[in-house]
Amino acid sequence: MTVVPVLELRGATRTHGTGEHAVHALRGVDLVVLPGELVAVMGASGSGKSTLLTLAGGLDAATSGEVLVEGVPLSGLDAGGLAQLRRRAVGYVFQDLNLLPALTAVENVALPLELDGVRARDARVLALRALEEVELGSEARRFPDQLSGGQQQRVAIARALVGVRRLVLADEPTGALDSVTGETVLELLRSRVDAGAGGVLVTHEARHAAWADRVVFLRDGVVVDETGAAPAPSFEAAR
Amino acid sequence: MSVKHGLLALLCEGPRYGYELKAAFEARTGEAWPLNVGQVYTTLARLERDGQVERDSEDAEGHVHYRLTDAGRREVQAWWDSEVEREAPPRDELAIKLALALTVPGVDVVAVLQRQRTATVRALQAHTRRRRALPPDGTAASLVLDSLVFAAEAEVRWLDHCEARLARQSRTSSPARNGARA
Numbered sequence: 001m002t003v004v005p006v007l008e009l010r011g012a013t014r015t016h017g018t019g020e021h022a023v024h025a026l027r028g029v030d031l032v033v034l035p036g037e038l039v040a041v042m043g044a045s046g047s048g049k050s051t052l053l054t055l056a057g058g059l060d061a062a063t064s065g066e067v068l069v070e071g072v073p074l075s076g077l078d079a080g081g082l083a084q085l086r087r088r089a090v091g092y093v094f095q096d097l098n099l100l101p102a103l104t105a106v107e108n109v110a111l112p113l114e115l116d117g118v119r120a121r122d123a124r125v126l127a128l129r130a131l132e133e134v135e136l137g138s139e140a141r142r143f144p145d146q147l148s149g150g151q152q153q154r155v156a157i158a159r160a161l162v163g164v165r166r167l168v169l170a171d172e173p174t175g176a177l178d179s180v181t182g183e184t185v186l187e188l189l190r191s192r193v194d195a196g197a198g199g200v201l202v203t204h205e206a207r208h209a210a211w212a213d214r215v216v217f218l219r220d221g222v223v224v225d226e227t228g229a230a231p232a233p234s235f236e237a238a239r
Numbered sequence: 240m241s242v243k244h245g246l247l248a249l250l251c252e253g254p255r256y257g258y259e260l261k262a263a264f265e266a267r268t269g270e271a272w273p274l275n276v277g278q279v280y281t282t283l284a285r286l287e288r289d290g291q292v293e294r295d296s297e298d299a300e301g302h303v304h305y306r307l308t309d310a311g312r313r314e315v316q317a318w319w320d321s322e323v324e325r326e327a328p329p330r331d332e333l334a335i336k337l338a339l340a341l342t343v344p345g346v347d348v349v350a351v352l353q354r355q356r357t358a359t360v361r362a363l364q365a366h367t368r369r370r371r372a373l374p375p376d377g378t379a380a381s382l383v384l385d386s387l388v389f390a391a392e393a394e395v396r397w398l399d400h401c402e403a404r405l406a407r408q409s410r411t412s413s414p415a416r417n418g419a420r421a
Contacts, residue, residue: 044403215357225354
C-alpha cells in the first residue's frame, strides 16, 4: 500500500515575465510532503520560498511542472474546484493576517466553514474549539482591533486550522511574536501535523525550521540541499 | 564550565555519592554534557584535598556520600556572584575554515557554507526534538537545550550573513569595476 502524499511538486516552475525580462521565481522544484510530515523551507529573500507556498496552496499556478494536493493535479481544477480545495483541505497561516475587522474573533474563524456550507451554529462550535486550542476562548467575542498583535496572530492560526485541514501551509507564522509566544504557534502546527496533516513551513529562522521533520534549502528558485528525514519517530514515543 | 562548580552546587542540596551527582548533573542540564563517573570521582578527590567537601556517611550499599564544607559553600557562593568569562573565545574551526576557504584558490565557498548550514540545522532539529521530549517539569533542562538552540541558530545566521556578503561582493567586483573600491 502506498501513501498518497498530501502535497507533491513535480518540476514546479514559476516564471514571471518573458524573454530577457523573465524572472525565474521557482525552477524545477520537486517536493513530496507525506501525511504526518512537517517540511520546512528555508532560503534568503527572493529564493522562491513564498512562491513555492502560493503554488502549493493553489493561489498561483505553475508555469510548468505540476502541483498535486492529495494526488489531485491542481492544473486540472477549474476556479470553483480550486476554491473548494482551498476552503476544505488547505489551511494557510500567512504573514498578512487578513482578519476581517467587522467580524469578531469567533466569526473570523467560523467564516471559512460557513462559506463551505457548514451550518452557522456548527461552524461557531468548531470555531470556538479552535480558539480554545490557541488559548483565546475568552476573547472569542472581541474584534481584531481589541486584540494584541499576538492574539490576532493566534486568531489567524485558529482560522487556518479550523475543521479538517489535511495540508497546512505557513509563511513565517510566528511573525513578530516574542520567542515564547512564537513557540506556541509552532506547537500548534506541530500537533496538527502529528495528528496526520501534512505541513509546509516557510521561514528564514533556523530555530523555527528545526521543528520540522525535514528542512529543504532553496536558493535562486532551486532546491540546493536538505537535511533528510528525521532519524526516528521519537516524537510520539516521548509524549 | 568547571565540573567542580557544578558538583559543589548540587551538594548544596545535601550529601550525595558520585554516581548520584553524575545523574543529577545530567538530568538538570538536559543531558547536553554527559559526565563520566571517573571524572566525577577525580573532581571529588580534588575538592576533598582542597577542603571544600568531606566524606559523610556510607550507606548500606557502600556508597560514600560527600557533603559540602563551609569553604565549599563559600566557593559556590563566589561562583554565583561572579560572571562567566567570555573574553578569550575558543579557537573556532568553522571561522578558520571559512577564512581559509575564501583565500585559498579553487574552493567552492558557497558549497562549504551550505554544507555547514545543513549540518547545523540538523543539529538544531536534534536539540529541538530532545527539548520537546522533556517532561513538563523539565524547565531547567529545557533552558539548557534552548541555549544550544540559540547558539546553533546564531551560527546559521552568521552563515547566511557570510553568503549574503559574498554574493554582494561578487556583484560589485565584476571585472569592469574591479579596483574601483579599495
